[in-house]
Structures are given as structure tokens and as C-alpha cells.
Amino acid sequence: MVTNAQVGLNFLSNEPPNLADTLIAFTRIVEDGKTTAAIITGLNALFNRKTPEMKPISIRETVEEILPLLRGRLLRSGVTVQDEVLLDLPLVNGGTIALQQVFINLLNNALDAVSMVDHDKLVVIRSSYKERMVSIAIEDSGVRPANYEKIFVPFYTTKAKGMGLGLPIAKSIIEAHGGTLSARATANAFGSIFEFKLPIWEKEKPI
Numbered sequence: 001m002v003t004n005a006q007v008g009l010n011f012l013s014n015e016p017p018n019l020a021d022t023l024i025a026f027t028r029i030v031e032d033g034k035t036t037a038a039i040i041t042g043l044n045a046l047f048n049r050k051t052p053e054m055k056p057i058s059i060r061e062t063v064e065e066i067l068p069l070l071r072g073r074l075l076r077s078g079v080t081v082q083d084e085v086l087l088d089l090p091l092v093n094g095g096t097i098a099l100q101q102v103f104i105n106l107l108n109n110a111l112d113a114v115s116m117v118d119h120d121k122l123v124v125i126r127s128s129y130k131e132r133m134v135s136i137a138i139e140d141s142g143v144r145p146a147n148y149e150k151i152f153v154p155f156y157t158t159k160a161k162g163m164g165l166g167l168p169i170a171k172s173i174i175e176a177h178g179g180t181l182s183a184r185a186t187a188n189a190f191g192s193i194f195e196f197k198l199p200i201w202e203k204e205k206p207i
């Protein structure tokens with residue numbers, strides 16, 4: 001962010017000012033600022049385990065809000081995301097931003113994993129519900145981690161620019177909602193399934 005700000009200032013101090021490149025530098029600052037804000041929201045969720053606002057949330061709408069945010073990444077990378085979330089999925093009890101964060105972290109991981117393979121790059125989001133719990137599964141066709149437990153340890157990362165916080169943050173948010181998050185290999189030769197379960201919203205008995 002600081003580098004882009006300095007670059008932007010240099011472009012502005014040119015004679016005449018280089019407005020096109022200044023615009024690019026400042027756009028990067030805005031993007032970095034948003035990423036930083038998302039990380040801070042996630043860190044808050046990780047260390048301050050109470051979830052602020054709990055209300056009825058539609059997972060369908062959450063996915064519809066999140067996918068456009070990833071569109072740039074999807075177009076660049078040639079990944080297909082199949083949204084198979086049920087139209088009549090029951091509402092869950094949760095915080096909007098916290099649950100958006102979970103999707104962003106899991107989908108970014110899935111996109112990173114499929115970006116490393118040559119075969120079809122596919123991510124599927126499925127849903128189901130049973131016994132007052134909604135289940136969301138994000139399945140990718142990417143490379144698999146060597147160990148499905150280690151990846152939840154804070155600061156464990158295999159990525160050059162990774163912080164190793166996406167999964168611990170997602171797990172912490174889901175558990176603060178009274179749910180669970182787990183990961184396993186698919187039945188195919190490639191890919192993983194990250195599945196989380198959340199209690200269905202109940203009018204009479206919010207958790």
C-alpha cells in the first residue's frame with residue numbers, strides 16, 4: 001500500500017502529471033485497503049470469539065453476494081464455479097459479514113488449489129439440510145494438501161503470499177455460530193471438500 005502510494009505521488013509530481021498511472025496506483029491502494037479490512041475483520045472473529053449480530057441469514061443470498069466479488073479472479077483463471085445452493089435452503093442463524101468471510105476464505109483457497117492443476121478447474125458449492133442443521137460443501141478439483149488437519153493450524157501456509165489464517169478464521173467463525181468445519185479428499189483422483197454445518201435459524205430459540 002505504501003509503495004503504491006509513493007509510486008502514485010511520483011506519477012503526480014511528473015511534469016505533466018501522469019494521471020493514468022496514478023489512477024492504477026491508487027486503485028491498487030483501494031484494493032489492498034479492502035483486503036486489509038477483510039483480514040482485520042477475520043482476526044477480530046478469530047480472537048474475539050463472540051459474533052456480534054446474529055440474525056436470520058440466507059446462504060443463497062450470501063453466495064450470490066460473494067461470487068461477483070471473485071469474478072475478476074475467475075475470468076482471469078479459467079475456473080468454473082458451479083453454484084448448486086438450494087433455492088429453498090432454510091435460513092441459518094448468523095452474522096452477515098462473518099459468513100461472507102467464511103465463503104471468501106474457502107473459495108479463495110479452492111481457486112488457489114485449482115490454479116495449480118492442468119485438468120478441469122472446477123469448484124462446486126452444494127447445500128443440504130438435515131436435523132436442524134444446514135450443510136454447505138465447497139468441492140474443488142485442485143491439488144490436495146498433504147495433511148487435512150495441519151491446514152487448520154494458524155499460520156500454516158504453503159503459499160508464497162499466504163498468511164495461513166484463512167482456514168483458522170473460517171473454522172473459528174463457524175464454531176462461534178454453533179457449527180463445525182471439516183475438510184476431506186473427494187472420491188475422485190483430485191480435489192478436496194470443505195464442508196461446514198450451521199444451525200438452522202429458529203424464531204423461538206436463537207442460539
Ligand SMILES: Nc1ncnc2c1ncn2[C@@H]1O[C@H](COP(=O)(O)OP(=O)(O)OP(=O)(O)O)[C@@H](O)[C@H]1O
Binds near residue numbers: 109113145151156167
Ligand atoms: N482447497 C484447498 N485445497 C488444497 N489445499 C488447501 C485448500 N485450502 C487450504 N489448503 C492448504 O491449507 C493451507 C492453509 O490455508 P489457509 O487458508 O489457512 O491459509 P493460506 O490460504 O495459505 O493463506 P491466507 O491467510 O491468505 O488464507 C494453504 O496454504 C494450503 O496449503
Ligand SMILES: [Mg+2]
Binds near residue numbers: 105165166167
Ligand atoms: Mg487461504
